[in-house]
Amino acid sequence: MKIVVSPDSFKGSLSSSEIISICEKVIIRHVKGADIIHMPIADGGEGTLDVFAGISGGKVENIRVTGPLGSGVNAQFGHRDDTFIVEMAKASGITLISQYEKNPLKATSIGTGEIIRCGLDRGYRKFIIGIGGSATNDGGTGMLYALGARFYDGGGKELYPNGESLAEIEKIDMDGFDSRIWESEIQVMCDVDNPLTGERGATYTYGVQKGADEDMLVLLEKGMKNFREKVIEEFGVDMDTISGAGAAGGMGGALSVFCGARLLLGIDAILEFADFPSIIEDADFVITGEGRIDSQSMHGKAVFGIAKMCREKGVPVYALCGGIEGDVKGIYEMGVKSIMPLTNRPMSIEEAIENSTELLEDAVDRMLRFIL
Ligand SMILES: Nc1ncnc2c1ncn2[C@@H]1O[C@H](COP(=O)(O)OP(=O)(O)OP(=O)(O)O)[C@@H](O)[C@H]1O
Numbered sequence: 001m002k003i004v005v006s007p008d009s010f011k012g013s014l015s016s017s018e019i020i021s022i023c024e025k026v027i028i029r030h031v032k033g034a035d036i037i038h039m040p041i042a043d044g045g046e047g048t049l050d051v052f053a054g055i056s057g058g059k060v061e062n063i064r065v066t067g068p069l070g071s072g073v074n075a076q077f078g079h080r081d082d083t084f085i086v087e088m089a090k091a092s093g094i095t096l097i098s099q100y101e102k103n104p105l106k107a108t109s110i111g112t113g114e115i116i117r118c119g120l121d122r123g124y125r126k127f128i129i130g131i132g133g134s135a136t137n138d139g140g141t142g143m144l145y146a147l148g149a150r151f152y153d154g155g156g157k158e159l160y161p162n163g164e165s166l167a168e169i170e171k172i173d174m175d176g177f178d179s180r181i182w183e184s185e186i187q188v189m190c191d192v193d194n195p196l197t198g199e200r201g202a203t204y205t206y207g208v209q210k211g212a213d214e215d216m217l218v219l220l221e222k223g224m225k226n227f228r229e230k231v232i233e234e235f236g237v238d239m240d241t242i243s244g245a246g247a248a249g250g251m252g253g254a255l256s257v258f259c260g261a262r263l264l265l266g267i268d269a270i271l272e273f274a275d276f277p278s279i280i281e282d283a284d285f286v287i288t289g290e291g292r293i294d295s296q297s298m299h300g301k302a303v304f305g306i307a308k309m310c311r312e313k314g315v316p317v318y319a320l321c322g323g324i325e326g327d328v329k330g331i332y333e334m335g336v337k338s339i340m341p342l343t344n345r346p347m348s349i350e351e352a353i354e355n356s357t358e359l360l361e362d363a364v365d366r367m368l369r370f371i372l
């Protein structure tokens with residue numbers, strides 16, 4: 001029996017590789033001689049660098065950069081041949097800060113820009129940048145700042161690039177911007193396809209998970225709208241017309257407009273790069289999963305992308321997850337046969353995350369009994 005195990009990481013608790021080894025341990029107990037194919041997956045957010053470097057045989061190196069709240073963090077980047085690989089979550093990710101520190105008004109994406117600059121300094125002109133899983137809602141201004149852009153308020157005062165200052169931006173100065181970026185070919189793996197502003201935009205869709213309360217959401221959205229208007233005035237581009245502009249707190253929009261990047265749906269690009277259709281050829285079934293399956297899963301998350309490809313090949317797919325939230329009928333319509341949450345009794349998210357290894361083993365056992 002051929003079984004493909006292809007989960008995304010469960011953000012904040014288990015990496016794709018950890019999930020795969022637990023699945024393998026349980027599958028071996030149930031299916032003698034199973035042909036188990038390991039295929040860790042990511043959607044542009046957390047884990048993208050490891051997956052990409054793994055598939056392409058690239059190298060990963062360490063770098064010290066500015067973290068989401070301004071202090072230094074140890075991040076990584078990858079490279080393979082003439083391509084430099086950046087994962088935003090390594091520098092500006094939400095899992096780099098504690099629950100109590102989350103603050104999208106203060107968080108900045110400067111560290112992501114510093115990694116890109118490192119690639120330019122090393123002579124790279126081809127970039128793959130995974131965006132998502134971010135702590136920021138700064139419109140990508142932190143990244144632009146690290147590359148030399150400056151932002152000023154109406155009184156000519158320079159602004160620190162974060163969510164709070166977006167509302168005050170009057171002038172965007174690109175004179176000192178690193179022009180090497182415009183000589184570069186940049187492909188961006190977005191974990192979602194949301195627009196920049198509005199009900200489905202960056203702030204209202206992802207602000208709460210980044211620590212925003214109602215008042216903060218209003219301020220952040222006002223800022224994002226102001227930034228959008230300034231970009232229309234100065235550069236003639238409306239970021240709300242760009243699918244994925246709202247990924248990673250507006251990072252998608254900034255990379256597209258200011259850096260000339262091509263935005264792709266991360267999961268589709270990674271599955272294509274990994275030649276996923278041939279991997280699932282002849283498979284009896286596929287096991288996938290992500291931390292939380294919710295209505296956002298339909299906007300380009302890993303489970304959705306995998307389900308789409310499995311449906312095309314007629315291979316059944318089953319999904320594991322930490323939890324299900326809201327209406328996920330669309331996931332079943334996409335071809336996922338069933339969704340198995342990890343929890344096996346009432347418990348808090350903290351308890352579920354703390355015991356995720358044992359709970360996952362139990363959930364995979366239940367899932368296999370059901371499938372087989
Ligand atoms: N072991 C676990 N048990 C229960 N819930 C979990 C577990 N691991 C992660 N989660 C939940 O999943 C969420 C992360 O979801 P996921 O891994 O799908 O990340 P994501 O793709 O960045 O999603 P989103 O952008 O919607 O946060 C966490 O905030 C947490 O609520």
Ligand SMILES: O=C(O)[C@H](O)CO
Pocket residue numbers: 045131132133134135191192206246247248249
């Ligand atoms: O980083 C974020 O805002 C989410 O992962 C969506 O891109």
